[in-house]
Amino acid sequence: MEIPETSTTxxxxxxxxxxxxxxxxxxxxxxxLASRFNIFEALGVVRDERKYSNFLGFLLNPTADxxxxxxxxxxxxxxxxxxxxxxxxxxxxxxxxxxxxxxEVHIERSDIDxxxxxDQNDLYVIIENKVHSSEHSDQLHKYYELxxxxxxxxxxxxxxxxxxxxxxxxxxEDRKHYAPMSYSVVRRSLDQLCLAPDLRIEKEVRFAIxxxxxxxxxxxxxxxxIKELCEKIYKQHKKAIDLIISNLPNQREVARxxxxxxxxxxxxxxxxxxxxxTAYVRFIPKVLNIDYFQGGSGYTSSGRMILFEFTIRxxxxxxxxEMGPGDSEKRKRIYEFACKNAKILxxxxxxxxxxxxxxxxxxxxxxxxxxxREQLIETIEAKWKEFLDSDLPRIQEIFLAHPWPAEAxxxxxxxxxx
Numbered sequence: 035m036e037i038p039e040t041s042t043t044x045x046x047x048x049x050x051x052x053x054x055x056x057x058x059x060x061x062x063x064x065x066x067l068a069s070r071f072n073i074f075e076a077l078g079v080v081r082d083e084r085k086y087s088n089f090l091g092f093l094l095n096p097t098a099d100x101x102x103x104x105x106x107x108x109x110x111x112x113x114x115x116x117x118x119x120x121x122x123x124x125x126x127x128x129x130x131x132x133x134x135x136x137x138e139v140h141i142e143r144s145d146i147d148x149x150x151x152x153d154q155n156d157l158y159v160i161i162e163n164k165v166h167s168s169e170h171s172d173q174l175h176k177y178y179e180l181x182x183x184x185x186x187x188x189x190x191x192x193x194x195x196x197x198x199x200x201x202x203x204x205x206x207e208d209r210k211h212y213a214p215m216s217y218s219v220v221r222r223s224l225d226q227l228c229l230a231p232d233l234r235i236e237k238e239v240r241f242a243i244x245x246x247x248x249x250x251x252x253x254x255x256x257x258x259x260i261k262e263l264c265e266k267i268y269k270q271h272k273k274a275i276d277l278i279i280s281n282l283p284n285q286r287e288v289a290r291x292x293x294x295x296x297x298x299x300x301x302x303x304x305x306x307x308x309x310x311x312t313a314y315v316r317f318i319p320k321v322l323n324i325d326y327f328q329g330g331s332g333y334t335s336s337g338r339m340i341l342f343e344f345t346i347r348x349x350x351x352x353x354x355x356e357m358g359p360g361d362s363e364k365r366k367r368i369y370e371f372a373c374k375n376a377k378i379l380x381x382x383x384x385x386x387x388x389x390x391x392x393x394x395x396x397x398x399x400x401x402x403x404x405x406x407r408e409q410l411i412e413t414i415e416a417k418w419k420e421f422l423d424s425d426l427p428r429i430q431e432i433f434l435a436h437p438w439p440a441e442a443x444x445x446x447x448x449x450x451x452x
Contacts, residue, residue, distance in 0.1 A: 083165045087147045089246060090163070090220070094150065095139040100243075101235035102227070104134035107150065109223040111159065114194045114213040121213045122192040132157070146177050158185050160193040162212070164201075172383045174208040196220070221250040285401050285410060286346050290315055292411050293344050293351075296418050307334055307341055315344040316356075321430055326438040327368075329360050339364065340392075349401050351414070353421065355379070355393035355429065365390070367439075375432045378425075393429065395421060 096104035112126035137152035148161035160177050174193065182191045193212035195203050200216030203209050224247050227233065228240075235243075293315045297306045305323065307316035316334065318341050327340045334341060339360040345352050357368055365387075372381040372392045379393045397417045398410065 083147070083163055084142075086165055087141055087161075087163045089242075090161075091139045091141045091148045093224075093243070093246075094148065096135045096137055098139075100239045101233070104137065105230075105233075106223065106227055107134055107137060107139075108132070109227060110194075110215075110220065111150075113219050113223055114159075114192075114215055117200070117213045117215050117219070119209065121211055122190050124190055144177070144180055145173070146181075149181070156185070156189040158189060158191045160191075160212075162193060162195050164195070164197045172205075174203055174212055175205070175383060178208070178211045217250050221247055285407075286348070287312070288407055288410055289351050289398060289401065289414060290344075290346055292414050293346075293418075296415070300422070307336060307338070309334070313346050315346070316341045318342065319426065319430055322433055324433075324438060325440070326364065329364065334358070340368070344397070347401070349399065350396060351398040351401065353393075353395045353397055354391045357390040357392055359388045362387075368392075371436055378428050378432060393425070395425065 092098050093100060093102065094107045094110065096102075096107055108129050111129045115122065115124060115126055115129065132152075132155050134152055134155070134157075136154055137150055137157075140149040140151065141147070143149050146160055147163040150157070150159040150161070152158070158181050160181055162174060162177070174195070178191065178193055182189075185191060191211075193208075194215050195201070195208075195212040196215050196217070198217055200214045200219070202214050203212050224243060228243065228247075290312060294306065297304050297315070297317045303321075304317050304319055307318065309316055318338060322340070323338075328337050329339060340355065340357050343354050343356040345354065357365060366385070369381070369385050369390060369392075372379045381392050382390060395417070398413055401410075
């Protein structure tokens with residue numbers, strides 16, 4: 035392949051790319067490893083949280099037909115009690131001494147992803163599984179309160195917040211009750227269990243477990259063989275790989291630009307809030323640009339206290355109706371209104387002095403994954419249409435139907451002061 039005469043820098047870059055592509059045996063080997071058959075990928079469920087919950091629940095269930103008994107359940111509970119701050123008055127030794135062979139595992143009971151109930155030991159464990167989504171609607175607090183009320187002291191109730199990277203729950207109060215756990219812990223627990231010499235399981239079950247372990251390693255953590263190859267390829271072709279990465283589209287910027295475009299396309303009914311931050315895109319429907327909602331302090335330059343706000347995170351894009359700092363009486367009145375309309379607004383259960391989410395909708399998940407530009411734009415457009423057609427009209431209707439107090443004009447305020 036003849037390289038055209040260009041500037042020295044471009045010439046070197048092209049040579050680096052050519053060297054990377056042509057005759058790269060390690061790259062070919064990596065492609066073979068990455069393309070190995072996997073049943074979870076073949077079924078298209080890599081991003082399906084429910085499917086992962088189903089299979090994980092199957093493995094945790096001591097009475098299921100897998101031959102693991104309660105061994106995997108014990109390993110996961112022990113690992114959870116060693117992750118981060120203490121969430122229960124139990125330790126790994128206590129779990130080891132329990133007979134959990136009669137524990138029940140429920141999927142999607144009371145909207146909880148996985149619920150482990152063991153009446154014999156008064157032990158109840160909530161597992162919130164987040165593969166490519168984030169928390170919403172104060173769900174962790176709600177689940178913990180629900181199970182605690184059903185099973186009062188001396189029962190032990192705690193949660194496991196299972197994510198790809200072992201993230202902490204967003205709210206401080208939830209961190210007291212939920213142990214953060216990564217999928218690497220799940221994979222490691224299975225790896226250790228499968229090496230046990232006394233483990234006797236059917237070959238079909240072994241195949242399913244091996245496929246599950248592989249998909250976790252491929253998508254949620256570093257497979258050691260793949261990791262070693264990647265490190266070798268990067269050392270040999272650092273310039274080419276850095277060049278490719280530097281020219282990849284910034285998915286967060288793509289999302290931000292698309293959101294601004296969609297809001298501007300509806301400028302007859304929506305007002306885009308000027309904001310220099312790249313992490314937020316804010317707007318307000320013109321019909322909700324009500325005087326009573328003015329007077330915010332330290333939130334926006336426009337002085338609006340209530341705005342719809344897109345938060346563009348590393349992994350997701352989330353839309354909230356945010357109430358920022360402002361007059362305390364106004365904020366309490368707005369919060370009470372939101373609580374009365376909780377079915378539409380999904381307001382947080384606790385009143386906060388500065389920042390309050392009155393509504394929340396997840397637009398995009400897995401923003402740091404393999405989603406491409408076209409797929410990302412299609413997802414945002416579909417969610418935006420859904421929001422405009424369904425949620426927004428209902429939110430506007432309840433706000434407009436409410437008798438908000440009229441704001442006094444400057445002259446009226448002056449007269450009242452005199």
